[in-house]
Each structure stands twice: as C-alpha cells, then as structure tokens.
Amino acid sequence: GNSVTQMEGPVTLSEEAFLTINCTYTATGYPSLFWYVQYPGEGLQLLLKATKADDKGSNKGFEATYRKETTSFHLEKGSVQVSDSAVYFCALSSPNFGNEKLTFGTGTRLTIIP
C-alpha cells in the first residue's frame, strides 16, 4: 500500500537559515505529491504540489521536486522567517485510490527563532 515517511521533528532554526524537510514515499502507480502546512489554530492548507516526475512545486519561497528515481519530495526554503513556524505534512494521492484520498506523513513541527 501507499505510505509516506518524513523527517521527524521538531526542527528549530534561526531566521534566514536554509530549510530542508525530507519526505520519501511508497506508492503504486504514479502518485501526486503534496506538502500541506498547518499554522497554529488553523486547518491544513495546501502549500505546493507536483503531479508527475521531475515537476517542481513552489509557493511562498518553498520548493519541492518530484523525484521518481529516489521516490522523494523534499521540501526546501532558502531563507526561513518566523512566520514559517508551523507543522508541515508531506502527502500523496494515488490514482488507484482516487485523487482525493490522501496518505499523510507524520508531520514535522518547524520553529523559527528570531
């Protein structure tokens, strides 16, 4: 079945540091890959996505590239801000199970200190 493994947190960085949150997956077929972010007190929000190999999703300075050969979708940002403090979830949806059914990783809590 489908599974997502992401970097355990919590992660604490100083402002303007470089961020990488690792995510690897196991899936049948050709899944779509997502990163969701959950700010304190809010619901999950789609941060970025990629639907096929070598696609790069980007939003708000965050990027992730769909790497089929390594089954990875690592999240990166060159210079983090305090406002980026949140929990980040990597997820996939597989056409075999319907594109709306998501399989999530465990989430990584990110804290940025000024």
Added chain:
Amino acid sequence: GAVVSQHPSWVICKSGTSVKIECRSLDFQATTMFWYRQFPKQSLMLMATSNEGSKATYEQGVEKDKFLINHASLTLSTLTVTSAHPEDSSFYICSAGDSANTGELFFGEGSRLTVL
C-alpha cells in the same frame, strides 16, 4: 481559498456519552468529505469518506457503528462518536473537495475530543 469549518473545536465528555462533530463547507458545495483522526506525534489517518445522500465508506479497521457519519446536505457532514471511551480521545479533522473548481482539498481546523 475555500473555507471548511468544524465545530466544536474542542469538547470534553464523560465516558459512555456520544459526541457529534460538524464539518461545514462555507462557500462551496462538497459531494464528498473526508474524516481523519490524528494521534499525538502521528500522521492523519483517514477514517472514512462521507458521500452526500448515501452511506459513508469506512477504511479498514474503523468501526462504522462507533463512528457514525451523516452527510445530509452538500455543505454539512457530521461525525458522531457513540458511547465514547478514553481511547477515542483524539484530534478529528475533516476535509472537503471543491470538485467544481480546482479539486483541491480544504481542511477544517480540527476538533479535539477528550473523553474522561
């Protein structure tokens, strides 16, 4: 983006009672909504798919008589935890797909249930 709202955001109840959690899509219609459960430091686990006007589809291992789902309208799905016990304490999250537009899933803020 579209908004999905859950109510209540937190609830404490006694063991043996039932608790209802509502999930509403505020500015779009959702024929399908999803209910997840999240344990501390664990991933969101899909519990069931709620289909408007028909029975919910439950994931393997989820007791349908324990977690009653009703999707009576295109903007409302409810999850009722029946005869709750302390092991049902968890964070419950719903999502809804805006299939008429982008197909993107939108999530509620979550409801934290504590059963004493």
